[in-house]
Amino acid sequence: MKRALLGAAVAGAVLLPFLPLALWAFSQRWFYPQLLPEQWGLRAWRYVLGTAGPQMTEALVQSVLVAAAVAVLSVAGGIPAGRLLGLYHFRGKDLLSIVLMLPIIVPPLCVAMGLHLWLLRLEMTATFAGVVLVHLSACLPYAVFVMWGVFSNYNLDFEDQARSLGASALDVVGRVMLPLIFPGIVVAALFAFLLSWSQYLSTLIIGGGKIITLPILLFALMGSGDRPVAAAVSIVFVIPALAALAVSARYLGSRRVLGVW
């Protein structure tokens, strides 16, 4: 009974903000102070998927590509760093870990502003790679953090056993380490993907309006004051993130990554 109440409270608090989004996205006419739309309709969706469809598709693809690239690079940097931090202690470890975690604390705002000048020199502003790099500076530390937690619970004996049975270094990595840390990899990739997915300001500063991701497009559409359209775009923006969560959900509760939550 108590448990059902708690579940209802959690579900209510979490899902409440989606209610006005859903109502607005399917409303045709909805004047104040009507509680529900006087007329339901698909105008917003016809606009978002029809008139603005090509733009939306392009932004969606751009966002997915940027976030996927950031996730892959973050995990690639996070695995070796996490392995070293989680398994070993060595001189200077505390200082190194503070440096690595600094971007989690320091806001990305001034970093993006500074990087703009540098990427301008390298002619990388308004490019895909430039946006990926600025996102990476904010997202990679989270992947390091996750993999650090994963390797803190990692048992090196498995690798020693494989090696004593004649496994090559490549075998040890590919057939022992990667399968063991796979749940952690999924969680780290999810973190990096979601963080990159919702970046707005750094994309705007470095992308200079040339790299149009979904948040950039949504901001532009918000400015028009068209509530049904803003609601529909918001829903389009949320669905891939929710899908990413759903896909990785079975790894989130996994004992091996519990420590990082």
Added chain:
Amino acid sequence: MTRPVGHSTTARTRPLMRPAAVWLLAPALAVVVLLFGGGLALGLVQGLGYLPAAGMSALTLEHFHRVLSDPDFFKSLAFTLYLALASTLVAVAISVAAALALNRLAGRSRLIQFIFQIPLTVPHLVIAVAVVFMLAPSGLLARGLHHLGLLPAGSGFPLLVNDPWGVGIMAAYVWKEVPFITLMVLAVLQASGAELLDVGRTLKAGRWQRFRHITLPIIFPSLGAAGLIVFAYMFGAFEIPYLLGQTYPMMLPVWAYKAYSDVDLLARPEGIAAGLVIAAVVAAAVALAQGLVQAARRRGAVL
């Protein structure tokens, strides 16, 4: 605070025999030093007035001086501090209650935990839009109150979005950050087990005593770390205050970006200088919090 929660003490790590293995850190360190550090350094240089595009190349403290002597800047700073602190405290309080309830009643329920994770994935922009639709004078809340006859026609609905107290901003942040803090705390609670609480009960410790002297010390490190991360984020983030904030005083990140993107290129170093002040305040807040905790521990406080 820079360690994953609940483990990774040196007791379980081995000494590093091959110093060359430190190279494993190279990719991550390169990204942080070059991109993050480089960005900050170049920001600093520009904040000091190096702006080749506008033909300025002499270094000067003038921009920092102009930012710090602007009375509007201090109004923004105070407003930002208030809102980030208040939102963090509200979020921390709700999170502790939620973590305790979840641990007691739904520790094993995958469904409740899945629902709880949803806000983590929702972009800040989307929750900002939802808060506008919910709390604005013509939002769902006002419509609902009107419908129930609690808001007679003509009487004004209080301003909860773009308002002087930042209610809308706080609502959006609390919704977004509570799951993050709760899950950090919950992980520790679930790992700690119930034995200590049973001992407390046998020793006739009351509910509050058990919370204060057993639960709180267990969850404090991760609660503090999560709170600091959330505070730092709120202090430096742009989207939510931009959409839900009032025009005066603005939150600092909005102030900084407005100056940075001003058509007048000469305002750009001021925006960057303001951005660096934000970074400095956040760094100072984190150091202060760490110092306070350590001082309290030295005086024997159980934290």
